[in-house]
Structures are given as C-alpha cells and as structure tokens.
Amino acid sequence: MTGFVQRRPIATLAIAVVVAFFAWLVLAPWPPAVTEVMGPKRVFLSAILSGVTLGALYFLVASGFTLIFGLMRNVNLAHGSLYLLGGYIGFEVADRTGSWLLAFPIVFVITALIGIVLQYVVFRRMEGEELRQTLVTIGLSIVLADLMLAIWGGRSYQILTPDFLSGPMELPLVTAVRPNGDFVYLRYPRVRIWILAAAIVLGIAMWLVINRTRIGMLIRAGVDDREMLAASGLPVQAVFVAVFAFGAGLAGIAGIVGGTFQSLSPGEDTRFLLASLVVVIVGGMGSITGAALGALIVGLTEQIGLTYAPTYSVVFTFLLMAAVLAFRPQGLMGRRL
Amino acid sequence: MIRLTRRHLLAAPAVLAGAAAARSPLAQAAPLKIGVLVTLDGPFAASGQDGLRGLELALRAAGHSVAGRRIETVVGPTDARPDVALRQARKLIEQDRVDFIIGPLSGSEGIALRDYAKTIPDRTIINGSSAALETTFIDPAPNFFRFITHGLQWGAGLGEYVVRSKGWRRIATVAADYSFGHTNFMGFAIDFCRAGGDIVRRFWVPLGQADFGSVVAQLPDDVDAIYLGLGGSDAINFLNQYLQAGARMNFIGGSAMADQTILSSRGRAREALIGTPTSGMISDENPDPAWQGFVRAYREGFPEGQRFASPSFFATSYFIAARAALAALDAVRGDLSDGQRAFQRALASLVLDTPLGAIRLDENRQAIGPVFVSEVTQRADGALYNRMVRRIDDVNQTLGLPIEEFRALGLPGRDTPNCARLRRSG
Numbered sequence: 001m002t003g004f005v006q007r008r009p010i011a012t013l014a015i016a017v018v019v020a021f022f023a024w025l026v027l028a029p030w031p032p033a034v035t036e037v038m039g040p041k042r043v044f045l046s047a048i049l050s051g052v053t054l055g056a057l058y059f060l061v062a063s064g065f066t067l068i069f070g071l072m073r074n075v076n077l078a079h080g081s082l083y084l085l086g087g088y089i090g091f092e093v094a095d096r097t098g099s100w101l102l103a104f105p106i107v108f109v110i111t112a113l114i115g116i117v118l119q120y121v122v123f124r125r126m127e128g129e130e131l132r133q134t135l136v137t138i139g140l141s142i143v144l145a146d147l148m149l150a151i152w153g154g155r156s157y158q159i160l161t162p163d164f165l166s167g168p169m170e171l172p173l174v175t176a177v178r179p180n181g182d183f184v185y186l187r188y189p190r191v192r193i194w195i196l197a198a199a200i201v202l203g204i205a206m207w208l209v210i211n212r213t214r215i216g217m218l219i220r221a222g223v224d225d226r227e228m229l230a231a232s233g234l235p236v237q238a239v240f241v242a243v244f245a246f247g248a249g250l251a252g253i254a255g256i257v258g259g260t261f262q263s264l265s266p267g268e269d270t271r272f273l274l275a276s277l278v279v280v281i282v283g284g285m286g287s288i289t290g291a292a293l294g295a296l297i298v299g300l301t302e303q304i305g306l307t308y309a310p311t312y313s314v315v316f317t318f319l320l321m322a323a324v325l326a327f328r329p330q331g332l333m334g335r336r337l
Numbered sequence: 338m339i340r341l342t343r344r345h346l347l348a349a350p351a352v353l354a355g356a357a358a359a360r361s362p363l364a365q366a367a368p369l370k371i372g373v374l375v376t377l378d379g380p381f382a383a384s385g386q387d388g389l390r391g392l393e394l395a396l397r398a399a400g401h402s403v404a405g406r407r408i409e410t411v412v413g414p415t416d417a418r419p420d421v422a423l424r425q426a427r428k429l430i431e432q433d434r435v436d437f438i439i440g441p442l443s444g445s446e447g448i449a450l451r452d453y454a455k456t457i458p459d460r461t462i463i464n465g466s467s468a469a470l471e472t473t474f475i476d477p478a479p480n481f482f483r484f485i486t487h488g489l490q491w492g493a494g495l496g497e498y499v500v501r502s503k504g505w506r507r508i509a510t511v512a513a514d515y516s517f518g519h520t521n522f523m524g525f526a527i528d529f530c531r532a533g534g535d536i537v538r539r540f541w542v543p544l545g546q547a548d549f550g551s552v553v554a555q556l557p558d559d560v561d562a563i564y565l566g567l568g569g570s571d572a573i574n575f576l577n578q579y580l581q582a583g584a585r586m587n588f589i590g591g592s593a594m595a596d597q598t599i600l601s602s603r604g605r606a607r608e609a610l611i612g613t614p615t616s617g618m619i620s621d622e623n624p625d626p627a628w629q630g631f632v633r634a635y636r637e638g639f640p641e642g643q644r645f646a647s648p649s650f651f652a653t654s655y656f657i658a659a660r661a662a663l664a665a666l667d668a669v670r671g672d673l674s675d676g677q678r679a680f681q682r683a684l685a686s687l688v689l690d691t692p693l694g695a696i697r698l699d700e701n702r703q704a705i706g707p708v709f710v711s712e713v714t715q716r717a718d719g720a721l722y723n724r725m726v727r728r729i730d731d732v733n734q735t736l737g738l739p740i741e742e743f744r745a746l747g748l749p750g751r752d753t754p755n756c757a758r759l760r761r762s763g
Contacts (some may be wrong), residue, residue: 043555050550091603154383156573158604161581168583189581192550262547263577263604265570271547306542307551310514314543 029177042175045186047307048300049171053192055299056199057261060254061272062279063206063291064247070223070286071243074123074130077137079251080273081144086111086252087259087268088148091157094256100162103256108249115248119241141269149266159259165191195257203292210288219243223286278317282324284334293332366671368407371662372429374440374450375465375655378416384651385414385442387644388465391652392439394638395659403663404671411435417442419449426453430460436673437461437680439658442651444469444488444517454478459676461684463662466654468618470520470749473703474734480677482684482702484661484691485654486618486732488517489749491592492524493708493736494729495616499589500532502726503614505561507535511552511575512566512591514541519749521591522566525616527736527746530759541751542567549575553582561587568593576606590615595713597621597649600721607721613713618654619693620709620725621647631656631692657691664689694730705733 005012025034026048030041038044065079089110090103097103122140126132168187176184210216218239221229230236258264258272275298283294301320305313324331373392376385389412401408411433413425422441429435437460441450447467454462455478464472464483468491473483499505508529512518518541526536537560540552547570556563563586567575572594588594588610595615600607623629635648648656665683673680688697696706707730711723735743742762747753 039555043551046554047551050548050554053550054548095603155598156570156602156604158573158577158602158606160605166581168581187583189550189578189583191581261578261581263570263573263602263606265573268547268570271545303548303551306546306548307555310541310543 029174045173047303049188051300051303053196054303055296056196057257058275058279058299059199059292059295060257061251062276062295063288064250065276066280066286066291067243068247071219072240074133077134078141079276080269081141082111082248082251083255083272084148084269087255087264088152090256091159091259094159104253107252107256111252112245112249115245116241119244145269154266156263156265158263159256161191161260165194192261206288278321281321281331284331287333290331290333366406368409370435371408371410372413372435372438373410374413374415374422374425374438376417376442377414381417381443387649388442388651388655390639390644391656392659394634395656399663403666406671419445422446423449423453426450430457439463440465442466447472451478451481454481461677461681463658465658466651469516473701477701480681484657484689484696484704486704486706486708488520489524490732491617491708492521492528493732494710494727495525496529496534497532498710498727499614500534507537507560508562508564509538509557509560510536510564511540513544515544518566523749523753526754530756533760536756546571547574549578553579562589564589565594566591569598572599573602573606576609580609588613592617595723610713611715616708616710619650620711621723623725628692661687661689699733703734705731708732
C-alpha cells in the first residue's frame with residue numbers, strides 16, 4: 001500500500017479524489033445543480049445498491065465456479081444447472097416446510113452431493129483433458145435442463161420471502177432534505193440488504209479459510225502446482241472433492257437467493273453460467289477476491305447502465321469483458337498462467 | 338424377412354387410402370398437403386404444441402378431408418427464430434411440395450415469411466399466431482393472409498376503459514424494448530391518449546432483463562397507475578421486485594402481462610396483478626356460446642395433462658387459420674389450379690365464423706375482428722383468471738383512425754405515439 005503511494009503519487013491522488021467524490025455523492029444531500037445533471041439522488045442510490053446486491057448474487061454463483069477452475073483447471077459448464085436445480089429444490093423445501101432458512105442447509109447438502117458425484121464419476125476420469133470435460137459438462141447441462149423441465153415444467157417460480165425479510169427498510173442514507181429541514185432517508189428492499197450482508201460475510205469467511213487455515217494452504221498449493229502437491233503425499237483427490245462439493249453447494253444456495261429476488265424458469269441456468277463466466281473473466285480465473293471484484297463491477301455496470309442508458313445496457317457487460325480481455329487478459333486479480 | 342415387413346408397412350397407408358376411396362368416389366383426387374410451421378423448440382415450445390392441438394381440432398371436425406380431398410399435414414418445426422422459420426418454409430415448399438403453409442407462430446418469423454411469400458406467388462401462406470404489425474401493414478404480400486388480430490389491435494378499448502371506468506388519467510409505463518413491446522404499447526396508448534389520458538414517463542427495458550431494482554426506484558408515485566408491457570419471467574421478476582420494494586400501485590397489463598404463464602406461476606408475485614385490467618385477442622371466460630363450445634371441444638378432444646386447462650391464444654390462432662383454409666377450400670371445391678388464384682380470392686373475401694366472433698379481412702389481408710378487455714380476478718380456489726369486462730367488435734388495423742392520420746403517428750417505437758397531440762385531436 002505505502003509502496004504504491006510512493007511509486008505512483010499522482011495516480012494515488014486521482015483515486016483518492018474519485019473515491020472522495022463518490023463518497024460525497026452517496027452521503028451528502030445533493031445540491032440542485034447535481035440533481036439537474038444526474039436526476040434524483042434516490043434513483044442514483046438505488047442503481048448503486050441494486051448493482052451491489054446483484055453483484056452479491058453473482059459472487060455467490062461465480063465464487064464456486066472460479067474456485068473449481070482455479071484448483072482443478074476444469075471448466076464446469078454445468079455450474080448454471082446446479083444453480084437452477086438448487087433454486088427449484090429450495091422452492092420445494094420452502095414451500096413444504098414454510099421455512100426459507102431451512103432450504104439453505106438442505107439445498108447445500110444436496111447440490112454438494114451432486115458435485116461429489118460429478119467429480120467422482122465424470123471429472124476424475126478425464127483429468128487434464130479440458131476439451132472432453134467441457135463437452136461432457138455441456139452435455140450434462142442439457143440433460144439436467146431437460147430433466148428439470150420435465151419435473152418443474154416451463155412456468156416461473158419465485159421463492160417466498162420470509163416475513164422478517166419482506167418489505168422495505170430505511171437506510172441511513174439521505175436522499176433529500178424536506179423544506180422543513182427533515183432528512184428523507186432511502187427505502188430499499190430488506191431482503192436484498194440481508195443477502196448483500198450474507199454474501200460479504202461468506203466472502204470474508206472464504207478468504208480467511210483459504211489464506212489462514214491448513215486446508216486453505218492445501219488449496220492454494222494445489223492451485224499453484226497440483227503435481228508437486230500430489231508428489232508430497234498429500235490427499236489431493238480429497239481436496240478436489242471437498243472443493244468441488246463446496247463450489248456446487250454454493251451454486252445451489254445462490255439458486256435460492258436468485259429465486260427469491262428474481263425468479264426461476266428454464267433458461268436461467270445458462271444465463272447464470274454466462275454471468276459467472278463474465279465475472280471470472282473480468283475478475284481473474286481462480287481468485288476469490290477477483291470473483292468478488294468482478295461480480296461487483298458486472299452488477300454495477302448492469303444496473304447503472306439500465307438506469308442511465310437503458311438502450312445500450314445489454315452491451316455494457318460485454319464491452320467490459322472485451323476491455324478486460326484486451327488490456328488485462330488474465331483478469332483484474334488474476335495471475336498470468 | 339425384414340424387407341417383407343417393411344413392404345407391408347409401406348403398403349398399409351395405400352390400402353387405407355384405397356378403402357377410403359372405395360367409400361367416396363370423390364376422394365380419388367390427390368390428397369391436399371398442408372405445411373404447418375410451428376415452434377416446437379425454445380421458449381415457445383409449449384405454445385407451439387398447443388397451436389398444433391388447435392389445428393388438429395379444426396381438421397378433426399372436418400374429418401381430415403375437404404371437398405372430397407384427403408388432407409395431409411407436414412410439420413416444419415422452428416424455434417421462433419426467423420432464419421429457422423424461413424429454412425423450414427423453403428423445405429416445406431420445395432421438398433415436401435405442400436400446397437400451402439399455415440404458420441408461423443411468432444412475430445419476427447411472420448415478417449420473414451411475408452417476404453418469402455412474395456417469392457412464391459403461386460402458393461399461399463395463412464398466418465398462424467404471429468402478431469407483428471409490420472407483417473400486414475408495411476409492404477404486405479398478396480398471398481399472405483392473417484385471420485387473427487395483431488399486437489396493436491389488442492390495445493383497443495383498454496385505454497378508454499381505464500380512463501372512463503377506472504378514472505386513471507396519469508400513468509407511467511414500463512415495457513419491453515422490442516417490436517412486440519412497442520406495438521402492443523402503441524395500441525394501448527392511442528386509445529388511452531384519445532380518451533384524455535396522459536403518459537408522464539415511459540421506461541423501456543431490454544428483453545430478458547431479470548433485475549428491475551433500479552427501474553422500480555425510478556417509478557413516479559404521483560401517477561394513477563403503471564402500464565406494464567412485459568411478458569414471461571421478465572414480468573414475474575418485475576412484480577416480485579416491485580413488491581419487495583414495498584410499493585403498491587394500480588397496474589394496467591399489456592397483452593402478454595396477464596396471460597396464463599404469469600397467472601399460474603408459483604409464488605406471491607402474481608397476486609399483485611389482482612384487479613389489473615388487460616386486453617387481448619381472447620378472454621378465458623368469454624360467455625359467448627361459440628367460445629364456450631370451442632373450449633368444450635378442446636377439453637374433450639385431448640386428455641387432461643396433455644393440454645392446458647383452456648385453449649391458449651396459440652391453439653385459438655391455429656384453429657382459426659385452419660378453419661379459414663378449410664372454408665376457402667370448400668368455396669373453390671378443393672381446386673388449387675391456376676396458381677391458387679381462386680383460393681386466394683376466396684380467402685380474401687371470407688367472412689369467417691370463429692370462436693371469437695365473425696372475422697373478415699381488410700385490403701391488406703389482415704383480420705378485422707373482436708378484442709376483449711378483461712380484469713384479472715381471483716377464483717374461490719385461489720386461481721387467477723381473466724374476467725371479461727368488455728368486448729370491442731370490428732377492431733381494424735388503424736384502431737378506427739383514418740389511414741393517413743394513423744400513418745402520421747409513425748411506426749411503433751419508443752416515442753410513438755405522441756400522447757399530447759392525440760389528446761388534442763381526440
């Protein structure tokens with residue numbers, strides 16, 4: 001940090017100014033001149049928050065994807081199917097038991113088990129054969145999509161938001177000042193704030209596990225050099241299975257979250273697979289911090305685009321991806337392979 | 338041994354045909370081949386299957402023959418993309434040598450088929466359920482016929498209804514930013530603005546948008562209602578996020594907003610639609626005996642589980658298309674010689690009795706027919722359905738405006754129509 005400041009004083013100053021300006025935009029009531037250019041502050045804040053919370057959802061899906069890729073170098077194109085399957089199972093559990101929270105452990109276990117089966121039956125047999133793995137997982141995703149269509153049909157499902165999370169909450173962010181001097185605070189859906197908080201906690205926990213524990217050390221060693229790790233007599237296959245199960249479980253949980261604030265229907269699997277791919281390409285393959293940063297940027301790009309330039313909002317995400325590929329092909333946080 | 342069995346199989350239809358011929362001397366004429374373009378893959382796969390059920394109902398009622406000629410159908414499956422529809426249409430005409438085509442199912446396929454129709458003037462295309470305005474409004478093909486009303490006509494009556502009966506005069510709109518979204522919105526807006534309504538803000542969202550958080554935040558709260566021109570899971574996502582934001586407002590539904598895909602979805606979002614006025618080509622609970630008879634025939638014609646609870650818009654459209662073809666074939670006694678000119682004239686001058694009421698064609702060969710205004714209502718068992726509140730007969734392509742005046746409004750797009758100008762003239 002201090003090294004960067006000393007090496008690049010001007011860049012540091014520019015970043016500080018941008019951050020300060022952004023903080024001012026978020027925290028201070030806007031003078032009329034700013035409102036004239038940017039529209040009401042409520043809209044700006046909502047776009048930012050929607051972007052961040054959408055990023056939280058993307059992070060949940062993409063972190064499992066990137067972890068699996070980083071460690072095993074296999075691109076699991078059935079990851080989106082695990083997301084959708086988790087969502088459907090979550091709907092069934094929440095619908096039958098009436099408990100939204102109970103859906104999380106159940107879905108995590110079920111999708112993690114599917115992940116273990118996938119790793120044992122499919123990936124272990126074709127280690128290092130990327131093309132074969134890719135084709136097999138595409139095939140699996142098609143089979144799973146049709147099975148889900150057969151079971152749950154083509155209609156849309158939303159998972160019921162539990163009472164303690166439904167409705168809006170007031171955030172301590174001022175959107176306007178009434179003529180009598182009262183502050184008007186931003187109202188925002190409670191469930192999205194909680195999901196954001198949960199994603200942040202999960203992200204920090206994952207970072208701690210990977211950087212501070214023995215199992216994390218094994219995973220990092222595996223990411224750097226699989227063969228050396230195996231040659232040292234460590235149970236590399238067990239680590240693979242654990243990571244795969246965890247990644248799959250995360251995708252399943254993300255399905256519940258997605259089903260709660262968006263909806264579940266056929267086709268969502270490929271949409272989230274694509275989103276995960278964009279996130280890890282932007283963030284850098286195999287890096288949790290990269291997935292978090294990528295998810296945040298992609299979510300913000302989508303929502304700010306939708307607010308201020310709805311006509312072109314569809315292309316922004318892909319422009320972003322193209323820009324990253326052109327100037328930093330390994331991704332923002334990725335290391336050169 | 339195997340060869341023998343195969344020969345037997347091959348011979349079977351010939352024997353059956355011979356038996357049929359023995360019963361009726363007229364049936365000796367060559368069978369009539371109908372190509373059916375229908376979507377059987379992708380998001381509209383289930384809709385396409387229902388379209389086929391509608392077609393089958395019409396053919397069954399005619400005993401699969403018309404004017405003494407047996408009817409054969411060849412299905413050309415598409416996935417709702419215009420290039421695939423075009424390829425399948427070519428295959429039907431060039432390889433299967435069908436006499437005419439019934440189809441396609443979706444909007445942009447229809448526009449592609451209109452252009453293809455011009456290259457095959459001696460064959461005929463009778464539209465299935467595609468409902469884009471352009472197909473029969475801009476440079477229409479002389480051998481392309483559409484017996485259903487299109488997306489712009491479906492807006493008829495709804496605008497006036499919400500102004501007069503609901504007293505909603507100031508609205509904001511959220512609609513999907515593509516041709517059907519623009520067209521369907523324009524139909525509603527023409528009617529609404531002429532009745533004295535005002536659209537204060539228009540939001541256009543990309544098709545397939547899953548996260549509406551930032552749109553919901555921008556919706557003004559000093560309006561009487563919000564028009565929603567979304568469909569499918571976009572509509573559900575919007576409602577879900579709208580409810581989560583804790584807002585509550587009257588809605589007005591576009592034609593894709595309050596159909597059964599949304600009304601029968603699982604979850605709480607659909608409940609936000611109760612009481613929402615909407616309009617479209619059909620209304621589930623239309624008391625007209627013709628419609629009730631059609632619904633009964635549909636329910637009896639197919640076992641439960643292999644059909645919808647009630648015929649969808651797609652089944653109705655393909656049924657009407659097949660009925661039109663049969664009626665015109667009857668009129669010309671199955672004679673398709675002379676480049677099908679007589680057949681095409683018969684189609685153009687038909688006044689067709691349909692489950693919806695009488696339908697005739699205008700000079701662009703586009704249907705003039707009824708449109709229904711409904712309100713989303715909850716049944717005692719909790720299911721949602723469209724309760725018919727008004728029926729507007731003889732809706733034409735320009736919604737009753739003189740053609741020059743209609744053209745002056747511009748083609749469907751984000752900024753058409755100009756509401757203030759319509760309000761002054763209306």
